[in-house]
Amino acid sequence: MAKITEYQTSKGKFYRFRVYAGIDEMTGKKKYIKRAGFKTKAEAKKELVKLEYDVSNGNYFKPLDSKLFKDVYLMWLDQYKTTVKESTLNKVLSLFKNQILPQMGLYRVDKLNLASCQKAVNVWASSSPASFKQLLGYASNVIDFAKRLELTDRNPFKDVIRPRQKIIRSERNYFEPIELKRFLTIAKKMGLKNYAVLRILAYSGMRIGELIALTWDDVDFVNSTISISKTVARGGGNKAIVQSPKTPASKHLLVMDNETMQVLRRWQVKQASYLLKCGINAMSSKQLVFSNTKNEFLARCTVYAWVKKICAIDTSLPKITPHGFRHTHATLLLSAGASVKEVQTRLGHEKVQTTLDVYTHLTKQDQKATINKLVKYLG
Incomplete structure (x- = not known):
């Protein structure tokens, strides 16, 4: 049985544990289930026993289909559109349609690597220097969302090298x-x-x-x-x-x-x-x-x-x-x-x-x- 540990927060004393759940078929890495916030050791133990039983009988994890970037984007969009104004959503939809999805749409999020992400960032920096930081940010948000869904365990966009941009000084936009x-x-x-x-x-x-x-x-x-x-x-x-x-x-x-x-x-x-x-x-x-x-x-x-x-x-x-x-x-x-x-x-x-x-x-x-x-x- 996994070990139950005690920890302290500003709200008082709580208990937590971590259960080994085998190898993740999607990533090939060890999988753990973490639980925390139990007010008593007895509550933690009760939940631990239940989880270990489910894991041992193969009832806890269900195989997840490998998702394309464009599929995860649609799931992310369902959440994102509830948080912004219609005008902002309209601009973001345009960025994905015209810039992000043409570069990233057909990549599997679990197979996405740094080289692919860097290539996309280089294209955006060259073709859309004024908005490439936004493009990078939104693409990275989709992969972060994929991580929360446990469709991948990494976000290569976090490690890309941002191309150096030339500062173009335009004519002043005000009157004397x-x-x-x-x-x-x-x-x-x-x-x-x-x-x-x-x-x-x-x-x-x-x-x-x-x-x-x-x-x-x-x-x-x-x-x-x-x-x-x-x-x-x-x-x-x-x-x-x-x-x-x-x-x-x-x-x-x-x-x-x-x-x-x-x-x-x-x-x-x-x-x-x-x-x-x-x-x-x-x-x-x-x-x-x-x-x-x-x-x-x-x-x-x-x-x-x-x-x-x-x-x-x-x-x-x-x-x-x-x-x-x-x-x-x-x-x-x-x-x-x-x-x-x-x-x-x-x-x-x-x-x-x-x-x-x-x-x-x-x-x-x-x-x-x-x-x-x-x-x-x-x-």
Whole structure:
């Protein structure tokens, strides 16, 4: 009979044992059954006797079929999809369909070796340098799941060598103060809707998905605030869906400047006139603040096209993306003297480190001020 041992935890004294169960047919290694958490030695002994009887009669272990990676992935997916938002699930499904399964799908998890995993990682690092860490992480998660199911006893992904990545420095994705002014001057000439969208992105720092999801009940003209409580993302079938913002901290109230709110008020009046002509109830509180000609969600690519057009008119402007306005907003706030904590709150970041890591750019004006401080100090 196996030995029952005593152990101590913060909750008190307990008993445990380990039973030898023979050789695992799948791995060729010794198999043990561990049990712990018994409050008395008598309870442990009772369970031990039962297990030893089952093992000796061949009733405990049942042969497990060797599984392919793609089979284990489907089992893992059943658990994973209950833990994430639909938009996240949609992205992960795409990663597996287009990248992971083509490389790993037909491997048997119990026969998977380091060489096979390293080959896949090298392919991902070469073809998808921006996402290869995610690909490695998700593939490794599937094998970890296989280990929990006792389909394999190792995860070779844990031992792969991560290829060194070249850091590609792209053009800055934010405007200097004078550049933002020039940009918005051109935007104003394009039309009230274009100007309202681009000005709100620049003066609020909200994410593009949060802007697209805005309804008029989110806007408080009396107190000059905009409530961020939802975002538009892509769900199954690449369909636009409304869901909660990126993090719990993303739900927040933005205090806006008077001029931006006046622009928004003028847009509300113009939009209402258009909707009434189309026979749509413009007074609905759930009416989208910005929509397309069919009164559906405004497309991200539409906003990107507006930005691209303006940057083509003034070629001296950096070619930023719609998300670049969030970078611009944070950078200019910091340049204006706002604390990192204030910027974190305004952007709706869960952690202040995110603000520090992503948005602490130095504008040209800041760089000049920095060196001037040194010159002044040295006299």
